[in-house]
Amino acid sequence: MTPSAPVIAFRGVGLTYPGPPPVEALKPSELTIERGDFVTVVGPSGSGKSTFLNIAGLLDAPTAGTYLLDGIDTGVLKDSERTALRGRHIGFVFQSFHLMPHRSAQENVTLAMLYTGVPRAERARRAAEALRRVGLGHRMDALPSRMSGGERQRVAIARALVGHPSLLLCDEPTGNLDSRNADTLLRLLEGLHEDGMTVVVITHDADVADRGARTVTIRDGVLHDGPSRAVREQERA
């Protein structure tokens, strides 16, 4: 990792699905997300949000340009190296939690470290620490089926954090939550950001997008980077 490098640097990054007919889902784009940034990514259905997530999360390789993650050129890596880089640098949070239903909260978080070489006792200790960080120190032994949606998503965040990633990449993290739990979750993400974590939240919800100071808007595969709607309105007032 290059300490001074941006977490995400897109240099002319684009993706065209081959088709037929070919679909230019992300037009060649420039984007820089620095360490400690909190960025929301918003856009209507079909605009390219998932395409962006898949590229930024190293799930898909771009067909144009260069993507540097923490200063590492991801375009020259073998598949196994990309997978390893993804595991070390990115914590994912998805709309539907993806927890193992028959494992406790602590086991769900511990299992995320299974192949990392971290000793077993240390894995349990780190899982407990991550669960305390998301406010679930009292629910470590609970099964996901006995937890609220908001609690489950906080377990998912603890699991994403436990490997100390440089980037927390969240795809519609509040999509399955009611407004109260969504607010609690967004406050948690804001707290992580205040502690220095780089957070990217992909959402179709304009209210969620407003929680960041900076919003990347995707329209027809084109990235528009700028202040969020809330910041623009404050500036106008």
Ligand SMILES: Nc1ncnc2c1ncn2[C@@H]1O[C@H](COP(=O)(O)OP(=O)(O)OP(=O)(O)O)[C@@H](O)[C@H]1O
């Ligand atoms: N595998 C694929 N092959 C061809 N075209 C695709 C493929 N996946 C997505 N697309 C197209 O690429 C464009 C961007 O799709 P993408 O899924 O990134 O949008 P999105 O903003 O995530 O949409 P939604 O909010 O509905 O999930 C759309 O026109 C979509 O039809």
